[in-house]
Amino acid sequence: MTITVCIKWVLPNRDGDERFAGISLADQAAVETGLSVAEALNDTCTVVTVGPPAAEASLRDALACGAHDVVRIDGSADTDSAETARLLAEHCVHSRFIVCGDYSADRGSGSVPALIAARLERGQALGLIDVRIVGESLSVVRRLDGGRREKLSIVGPAVISVEGSVARLRRASLRATLAAGEAHINVITNDGSGALRRNPETVPPRPYRPRARVVPSPSGSSALDRVRQITDTSSSKGHGETVVLSPEDAASRILESLRAWGYLADSAT
Amino acid sequence: MMTSPTQHDADIIVVGAGPAGSCAAIAAARAGKSVILIERGPFPGSKNMYGGVVYPRILDELVPSWWETMPVQRWVVKRSTMLLSDSGALNIDFRANSWGAPPYNGATAYRPDFDNWLANHAVEAGARLVCSTTVTGLLRDSNGRIQGVSTDRPDGDLHAPIVIACDGVNSFLAKQSGLYPHTDASNFTLGVKETLALPKHVIDERFGVRDNLGVDIEILGGTSGVNGGGFIYTNLDTIALGVVLKLPKLAAQQKRPEQIIAELKRHPAIAPLIEGAEVKEYSAHVIPEAGLDMMPTMVADGMLVAGDAAAMCLAAGIWLEGVNFAMASGMYAGQAAAEAIAKNDVSSRGLSGYTDRLEKSFVLRDHRKLRKVPHLVLSDRVQHKYPAFVAGVVERVFRVDNPHPKPGVRRIVREERKKAGIGLLDLLRDGWTGMRGFG
Amino acid sequence: MSSTARIERDNAWPEISFEERIGTAEFRIHEKAHITVNGDSCRGCTTRECVVACPANLFVPTSDGGILFNYENCFECGTCYLVCNKEGAISWTYPEGGYGIVFHRT
Numbered sequence: 121m122t123i124t125v126c127i128k129w130v131l132p133n134r135d136g137d138e139r140f141a142g143i144s145l146a147d148q149a150a151v152e153t154g155l156s157v158a159e160a161l162n163d164t165c166t167v168v169t170v171g172p173p174a175a176e177a178s179l180r181d182a183l184a185c186g187a188h189d190v191v192r193i194d195g196s197a198d199t200d201s202a203e204t205a206r207l208l209a210e211h212c213v214h215s216r217f218i219v220c221g222d223y224s225a226d227r228g229s230g231s232v233p234a235l236i237a238a239r240l241e242r243g244q245a246l247g248l249i250d251v252r253i254v255g256e257s258l259s260v261v262r263r264l265d266g267g268r269r270e271k272l273s274i275v276g277p278a279v280i281s282v283e284g285s286v287a288r289l290r291r292a293s294l295r296a297t298l299a300a301g302e303a304h305i306n307v308i309t310n311d312g313s314g315a316l317r318r319n320p321e322t323v324p325p326r327p328y329r330p331r332a333r334v335v336p337s338p339s340g341s342s343a344l345d346r347v348r349q350i351t352d353t354s355s356s357k358g359h360g361e362t363v364v365l366s367p368e369d370a371a372s373r374i375l376e377s378l379r380a381w382g383y384l385a386d387s388a389t
Numbered sequence: 390m391m392t393s394p395t396q397h398d399a400d401i402i403v404v405g406a407g408p409a410g411s412c413a414a415i416a417a418a419r420a421g422k423s424v425i426l427i428e429r430g431p432f433p434g435s436k437n438m439y440g441g442v443v444y445p446r447i448l449d450e451l452v453p454s455w456w457e458t459m460p461v462q463r464w465v466v467k468r469s470t471m472l473l474s475d476s477g478a479l480n481i482d483f484r485a486n487s488w489g490a491p492p493y494n495g496a497t498a499y500r501p502d503f504d505n506w507l508a509n510h511a512v513e514a515g516a517r518l519v520c521s522t523t524v525t526g527l528l529r530d531s532n533g534r535i536q537g538v539s540t541d542r543p544d545g546d547l548h549a550p551i552v553i554a555c556d557g558v559n560s561f562l563a564k565q566s567g568l569y570p571h572t573d574a575s576n577f578t579l580g581v582k583e584t585l586a587l588p589k590h591v592i593d594e595r596f597g598v599r600d601n602l603g604v605d606i607e608i609l610g611g612t613s614g615v616n617g618g619g620f621i622y623t624n625l626d627t628i629a630l631g632v633v634l635k636l637p638k639l640a641a642q643q644k645r646p647e648q649i650i651a652e653l654k655r656h657p658a659i660a661p662l663i664e665g666a667e668v669k670e671y672s673a674h675v676i677p678e679a680g681l682d683m684m685p686t687m688v689a690d691g692m693l694v695a696g697d698a699a700a701m702c703l704a705a706g707i708w709l710e711g712v713n714f715a716m717a718s719g720m721y722a723g724q725a726a727a728e729a730i731a732k733n734d735v736s737s738r739g740l741s742g743y744t745d746r747l748e749k750s751f752v753l754r755d756h757r758k759l760r761k762v763p764h765l766v767l768s769d770r771v772q773h774k775y776p777a778f779v780a781g782v783v784e785r786v787f788r789v790d791n792p793h794p795k796p797g798v799r800r801i802v803r804e805e806r807k808k809a810g811i812g813l814l815d816l817l818r819d820g821w822t823g824m825r826g827f828g
Numbered sequence: 829m830s831s832t833a834r835i836e837r838d839n840a841w842p843e844i845s846f847e848e849r850i851g852t853a854e855f856r857i858h859e860k861a862h863i864t865v866n867g868d869s870c871r872g873c874t875t876r877e878c879v880v881a882c883p884a885n886l887f888v889p890t891s892d893g894g895i896l897f898n899y900e901n902c903f904e905c906g907t908c909y910l911v912c913n914k915e916g917a918i919s920w921t922y923p924e925g926g927y928g929i930v931f932h933r934t
Contacts, residue, residue, distance in 0.1 A: 139432045139505065140932075291924075293544035297519050298398075298425070326515055329421055429925045431856070436904065438934035499933045521926030541924050559906040561921075574910040581883045584933045627933060640877035640911040645885065651843050671849045672934045673883035673903040675910065 121216035121277070125154035125167045126208050126232070127182070129175035130225035131197055138174045145284030146221030152287035153251050153280075154219040155186050160253040161216075164188040168211055170195040170204045176305045184292035184300035194309045201228065205235030207310065212236060215277065217258070222247045222281040230281065237279035245272050246281040302385075331382045399425040399517070400730045401723075402538055402549040404524045404562060406433035406508045408712045409696025409719030410555035414511035414518075415451050416723025417553075422730055424516040424723075425547060426508065427540065429523040434504030436557075438582065438672040441622030441629040442605050443503060444495045444713040451720060452510055456493050460502035462624035463603025464488060465495040467596070470707055471658065473611035473619075474780035478658035489602045497603050497622045497629070503712075524556065527565055527692075535566070535691035550735045551726045553693045555719055558675050560685075560698035568694060569685035574636040576679035578617060578704070578767075581646040582631030585666035589626045595662050596623050607709060609766075610776030611656055613649045615642050616767050620709070621662065628663060630654065633676060633704075635767055646673070676711070678704045680763045681756040688737045688744055693722040703755060705762040705826075714752055721746035762826040770815060778809035846885055850901050858927035861899040862920075863908070869917035870895040877911035878918070903929050 127147040132140045143151075151167060158165035166189045167182040169175050175197070179190035193207045212218045218240075220233040230246070237244035249269075250261035258274040263283075274280065292300070338346035365373060378384045401417045403410045406428035414426040430436040442465055448455040466489045472479040488494040512518050528537040528546055537548035554562035558577070563569040587595075596604045608619030616635040621628060632649050639646070653659055677683060677700035684700045687693060695701070696715035703710045725743035729735045747753045765771060785801045806816065871893050878887040878895070884903050888896040902923075909920040922928070 139435075139501070140930075291542060294519070294522060294540055294542040294547065295544050297522070297542065298517060301517060301519065429922055430928075431926045431930060435930045436928070438931055501931050501934065523922050523925040525921075559904075559922075572910070577906075577910055579881065579883060579905065579907050582934065624933075629934075636881065636907065636911050640875070640881045643880055645880060646883045647846065647849060647885075668844055668849060668852055670852045670931070670933050672853060672931055673905045673907075675906045 121214060122164045122166050122188075123154045123158040123161070123217050123219065124212045124215040125150050125165065125182070125187070125219045126212070126236070127151065127167060127169050127178060127221065128204075128224040128226075128228075128232075129169055129171045129178045129197070133226070138177075141174065141177070142225060143178050144221050144223055144225040146223050146282060147225070148221070148289040149282050149284050149286045150219045150221040151182050151185060151187070152289045153282050154217070155290070156287070157217060157219070157251075157253055157258070158188075161256065163216065166191060166215075168193065168208060170199050170207050172197055179305055180300040180303065181292065183303055184297040185290055186292075186296070189306065191306045191308060194307055201231045202235060205232045205239060208232070209236045209239040211308070212240065217274075217276050218242070218279040220279070220281040222283050233279050233281040240277075240279070243274065243276075243278040244280070245274055245278065248280055248282045248286060251280070251282060251286055326383070326385050329382045331380070397549050398537070398547045399423045399549045401425075401551045401553060401726050402427065402547055403516070403553045403555060403723075404538060405429075405555035405557055405696070405698070406511070406518060406520075407437055407504055407555060407557065407696060407715065408507060409698070409701075409715035409722075410553070411504065411507040411511045412451060412716045412719035413553045413555060413693075413695060413723035413726070414508075414516035415514045416720045417727045418511065418514035418516045418723075419451075420724065420727030420731075422727045424511070425549070426511055426516045426518045427522050427524055427538070427547075428508070428518065428520045431521050432501070432505055433508035433518070433520070434499075434501035437500040437504055438580070438674045439500055439711060440580065440582070440620045440631065440633070440709055441497050441624075442495045442709075443498050444710060445716070446492075446494075447713055447717045447720065449492075451716075452507075456491055458506070459496070460498055460506050461601065462497040462499065463598070463601050464493055465497060465605045465622075466602045467598065467604040469604065469606040471606055471608045471611075471619075472776045472779050473608060473656055473658060474777040476657060477780040477784055478656075479780050479783050480658075486602075489600075495605070497605070497624050499624070507716075524562065527552065527562060535689070538562075551691055551693070551729065551740070553695060553719075553722045553726060554698050555694075555696045555715070555722075556698050558677050558697040558700075560694065562692075563685050563694045563698050566689055566692055568687070568689060568692075571679070571683035571685065571700070574640075576677065576683040576700075577636050578633045578676045578678040579636055579639060579646060579673065580631055580633045580676050581650060581673045582629055582671070583650060583668050584624075584670040584672070585628045585630055585663055586626060586669045587628060587663070587666045591665075592623055592626065592628065598623065601625065607707065608653070609706070609771070611653045611659070612772075613642070613644050613652050614773065615639050615644060615649060616769065616772045618766070619653050621659070627669060628666060630659075630663060633678075635678075636675075647671075676704065677702050678763055678767070680704065681753075681760045682764075684756075687747070688740050690736045691740075693726060693740060693743050695719045695722040701752065701756075703759065704766070705759040706766040708759070714755075717750060717752050718747060721750070721752070759826060761822055765819065765822050765826060768819075770811060770819060774809045774811050775819075778805050778811055781805040781808065850884060853901070853903075854930045854932065855901050856927045856930055857900050858923050860924070862904075862923040862928070863897070863899050863902065864919050865895055865897040866917050866919070867894045869914045873914055873917070875913060877913065878908045881907050881911045883907065 127143045154165045167187045168191045170193045248260045252259045262270045338349040340346040400422040401424045403414045403426045414424045418424045467484045470481045523541045524538045526539045603623040606621040616638045617633045619632045695718040701714035729739040782805045884901045909918045
């Protein structure tokens with residue numbers, strides 16, 4: 121049973137410039153809440169978003185802050201609430217707590233958490249202004265009409281959404297930030313039929329940096345033999361190698377060779 | 390006894406992803422070294438502001454055909470120098486339409502765009518960029534040798550044999566390492582600027598340009614009696630208008646920077662250019678203005694200083710350049726650092742390839758040649774007396790004062806010189822300094 | 829009448845207020861101040877360079893002879909510590925990474 125945090129990466133309204141994109145304060149508080157709850161309950165924390173590839177920047181931030189896993193469900197930045205909730209819910213089936221921000225950076229309706237709860241038939245406590253961990257359950261405060269407050273104790277599984285004031289997102293360590301910059305992000309695509317498919321690992325190329333190659337000293341009896349051994353192309357083995365493997369294993373084998381030849385960085389994670 | 394070698398996080402740490410830092414990172418990463426590039430803003434360029442023109446020729450070495458991808462506002466094809474008196478203006482224009490085609494000359498660009506673009510090249514070259522991280526100091530081993538930097542993130546120490554400080558005009562790293570003694574306010578100017586929005590066709594009409602061609606106007610006078618200067622640059626649908634103000638004079642004059650901008654905007658020669666424009670962004674930055682005389686020591690054991698951190702802005706009247714000096718010095722620092730790693734000598738001697746390159750290139754040669762010019766340009770006479778004097782002379786030369794006959798030019802010059810309170814000897818001396826300085 | 833003419837000219841092309849001016853720039857404000865001003869040092873200062881020179885107008889003289897300082901809308905330019913003549917009056921650092929001024933079109 122993991123803790124899943126759902127965030128929404130939002131482009132700024134005016135120019136749609138990715139440099140100014142990000143997640144809301146409430147979503148940041150959700151990430152912090154998810155991380156603290158996971159730590160207290162000795163559980164794992166997964167951060168999920170529905171968005172385009174650029175949204176991975178926010179997932180990397182979450183990874184740097186200590187999320188155990190991050191997942192991007194491929195979708196456009198303006199996927200509607202019902203569809204977003206459907207995609208997220210499918211990914212949250214096994215979660216003990218699903219934590220959301222109570223509003224996104226583009227100030228939507230805040231309905232996604234409720235829709236997730238409905239789909240999964242879970243209890244919900246939305247618009248929380250305080251979250252404490254008491255033993256195995258959560259003690260939370262919810263804002264009601266007329267300035268009143270409601271105190272709840274939540275055992276889970278349940279969906280909660282938090283206001284931005286609930287927690288301040290921790291500052292990621294430098295090492296974790298550097299590692300997150302190169303980490304592999306799980307991407308799930310919707311193939312049109314509604315089914316979700318996890319994409320294979322992709323590895324970014326880098327400028328070709330050939331590895332130093334050890335050339336053994338030639339071992340012929342005469343000088344001519346030794347010279348021939350180094351220079352003669354007819355006797356050299358070349359790179360070719362034929363193996364028969366399953367597609368997955370073949371892909372790994374190719375990556376391994378590319379690494380060995382210096383086309384890819386050493387295993388990033 | 391040798392101390393046990395520290396575990397290094399990279400070969401080279403570059404502090405600051407501005408033009409100097411990104412070029413240092415590109416050069417070092419291309420030479421096969423592992424580089425970490427640290428930026429305190431949320432993205433490269435987010436803390437950076439300037440007058441407005443980049444001269445990217447030096448990028449030919451690092452980013453071939455840079456003009457095809459660089460985020461340009463307009464290619465500068467017209468340069469004007471404007472002398473402002475209280476109500477008059479003398480304008481000297483030069484136009485070269487060839488600057489509007491490859492391989493180009495200079496361009497206006499927004500720094501948050503340009504710097505971000507350049508930093509992406511560093512990442513593509515293999516440097517690891519980490520943003521939103523402020524470097525707080527240098528790490529040293531027990532012998533005082535620089536070992537890396539500390540940052541404001543948890544677990545934030547980074548170790549590397551070489552640190553390249555490209556941390557801008559306030560360079561705390563250069564100051565902390567004792568390389569930067571010239572921190573007197575008189576070496577600095579404050580630049581304040583408004584980004585003013587106007588429709589593109591209005592800018593085209595008012596400045597006599599079209600398509601993506603633009604104008605660069607340097608202004609002498611018009612800064613309300615505070616030593617400095619002004620500038621106007623055309624972007625695609627905005628105008629960058631600002632003033633550069635000598636710090637001690639600004640503090641003494643009891644006039645605030647935005648008032649000085651407002652007065653410049655009201656000048657009869659400027660007002661029609663910007664009429665109806667809306668302020669889109671107000672910005673400010675300090676400029677190292679004193680050139681060679683304020684430059685720090687640029688090499689120490691395990692450390693190099695480049696860009697504004699090394700006071701590389703060239704503020705020599707008709708030439709106002711900085712980004713090109715930053716890019717070149719950064720590139721040379723990156724190359725020299727990679728060399729030092731390769732030959733396993735990161736002492737100041739091992740890193741001396743940096744100063745060799747600076748001395749051989751335009752970076753220090755221009756600064757040496759124009760050493761006296763920044764002082765001359767900001768001197769009281771050039772600032773307060775010459776603009777009115779020159780404008781007065783030209784006004785009388787062109788004034789038709791019939792029925793009086795035209796006076797001789799020599800007489801006008803003598804009378805206007807006296808009216809402006811300029812001694813003949815001073816004029817000759819400044820002329821001589823200028824001639825020698827601009828050589 | 830020159831004063832009327834002046835007003836007309838101002839109306840034809842109104843200057844914006846300082847609040848509007850500073851409002852055009854984006855500041856991501858951190859809860860902790862990155863610059864602190866030691867009011868005791870300022871009390872004896874007659875020249876008040878910072879009040880005039882700070883482009884963000886963050887230094888405000890108080891009636892009791894001190895200086896009120898706000899760090900929120902700071903350009904991080906360095907002008908204040910460069911012009912200040914009182915040793916130790918201004919302690920200056922950059923804000924935490926990711927916070928402070930964020931330029932868009934400069």
